[in-house]
Amino acid sequence: MNLLVILPFFQELLILMVVIWAFSVLLRKVGIPTIMGELVAGILIGPAVLGLIEPNEIIEVLSQLGIFFILLHAGVETNPREFVTALKKSFGIAFIGALFPFLTSMSIALLFGYSLKTSLFVGISLTATAVVVTLKILQDLNLTNTRLARVIVASCIIDDLLSLICFSLILSVAKSESISAFSLMLIAVKSTLFFVVTIVAGYYLYPLFKNTFQHSSGKGFTFLLILGLGFGLLAELIGLHMILGAYLAGLFFREEVANKELVKKVDDRLYAIAYSFLGPIFFISLGFHITFEALTVQGIILMMCLVIGVIIIQIISAGSMAKLAQFSTVESITIGIGMTGRAEMAFILAAIGQKMQILDNNLFSIIVFSTFILNFFATFGLKYCAGVIKRNQDKQFKMQM
Numbered sequence: 001m002n003l004l005v006i007l008p009f010f011q012e013l014l015i016l017m018v019v020i021w022a023f024s025v026l027l028r029k030v031g032i033p034t035i036m037g038e039l040v041a042g043i044l045i046g047p048a049v050l051g052l053i054e055p056n057e058i059i060e061v062l063s064q065l066g067i068f069f070i071l072l073h074a075g076v077e078t079n080p081r082e083f084v085t086a087l088k089k090s091f092g093i094a095f096i097g098a099l100f101p102f103l104t105s106m107s108i109a110l111l112f113g114y115s116l117k118t119s120l121f122v123g124i125s126l127t128a129t130a131v132v133v134t135l136k137i138l139q140d141l142n143l144t145n146t147r148l149a150r151v152i153v154a155s156c157i158i159d160d161l162l163s164l165i166c167f168s169l170i171l172s173v174a175k176s177e178s179i180s181a182f183s184l185m186l187i188a189v190k191s192t193l194f195f196v197v198t199i200v201a202g203y204y205l206y207p208l209f210k211n212t213f214q215h216s217s218g219k220g221f222t223f224l225l226i227l228g229l230g231f232g233l234l235a236e237l238i239g240l241h242m243i244l245g246a247y248l249a250g251l252f253f254r255e256e257v258a259n260k261e262l263v264k265k266v267d268d269r270l271y272a273i274a275y276s277f278l279g280p281i282f283f284i285s286l287g288f289h290i291t292f293e294a295l296t297v298q299g300i301i302l303m304m305c306l307v308i309g310v311i312i313i314q315i316i317s318a319g320s321m322a323k324l325a326q327f328s329t330v331e332s333i334t335i336g337i338g339m340t341g342r343a344e345m346a347f348i349l350a351a352i353g354q355k356m357q358i359l360d361n362n363l364f365s366i367i368v369f370s371t372f373i374l375n376f377f378a379t380f381g382l383k384y385c386a387g388v389i390k391r392n393q394d395k396q397f398k399m400q401m
Helices: 003-030 034-045 057-077 080-111 116-125 131-140 147-175 181-209 220-237 242-251 260-276 278-288 297-324 329-338 344-355 361-400
Strands: none
Touching: 003 034, 003 278, 034 278, 034 344, 034 361, 057 220, 057 242, 057 260, 057 278, 057 344, 080 116, 080 147, 080 297, 116 147, 116 344, 116 361, 131 147, 147 181, 147 242, 147 329, 147 344, 181 220, 181 242, 220 242, 220 260, 260 278, 278 344, 297 329, 297 361, 329 361, 344 361
16 A cells, blocks of 8 residues: 555544544543543534544544444453442342333324334444443542442443343344244344353353463463454354454453463553553544534433433432342432443444444534543542531441540
8 A cells, every 4th residue: 555545534533532642641641531521522523613634534534443342351351250249239229220221212203203123233332331420530539449330330331231232133123124922032142142052152262272272471461362252253253243252252361260460461462452542432423423413402402311311310220229139228329320421332342333324424423422421420429429428437436436
């Protein structure tokens, strides 16, 4: 390929990397999640405002790789044993806390005249929680090692996994020309078989390479890429999406089958690619597709209905289940608020819907604007609740004295 042909791309890549670095440094100081900043950066340098960069095929390829690496890293970050333990303790909170926001946002889209397929994508996009953002907020509030934080994070992880499973079903329905009882049953069977096959492979295939991964110089990163691509292509083959395979491939690369230093090395490499290079390019590229034309009177009303509906139903549904699990009223509300954030998973699912032309640019923009508001609510809501919990603890301490 002629250097003159690809030179403009390197210029665009330089602009992207400078923006990514600058926003990460600035936003870290003010405590705003960098993902939000990357989206704002995409809006500023994209067609919507300055027009410095136009969407092109190379950026699209890098963006799709960003989705792959984000989900692969998310899988590695999720410990299967801790996940199973969390599943037992937090499944009710996560399940009810995912079901009702999904039904609420889907119903709102239907009421605004969107088709069932489009409404399903709106519902699932506004169901997936923001584990990374929520965890960062909890770290800033010094709540990471509390029982409350563990339940919130575990519930968010389970919520995201349920969203992925539900997404696989919705995606298959969206690809189907006609929907019948038989086709729905076939989709459910294929999805179930995929999860069973990949989970069994994860448990029994990884240990076969245990001796290879007992040294920190083992080719664990390359092996994980092979498994991620293999599982991803298998998912695509049966009508699901590659991100499901990527997540499950990462889920089983753990310290039980690999050297601790090797697992850390692989995790560090994936994190760097997912959140310092390809992932940020994906989030910035989302901003290229956002249009302020969506902010009509009807668009703003739809956005506010989605935001208010998700906040209210998320707090009531997850909070009620937390109350049944013997949490105090304040703690239950805190858990509900902690699950209102929406970030990377929501953007990925919405972007897939947009690429399939199920979501138009206006509706995609409304979903992204809604996530902005939800994340700010989660940030300030958790800070307020943390203050209330601390004051209550101080009162109890003084009473005991």
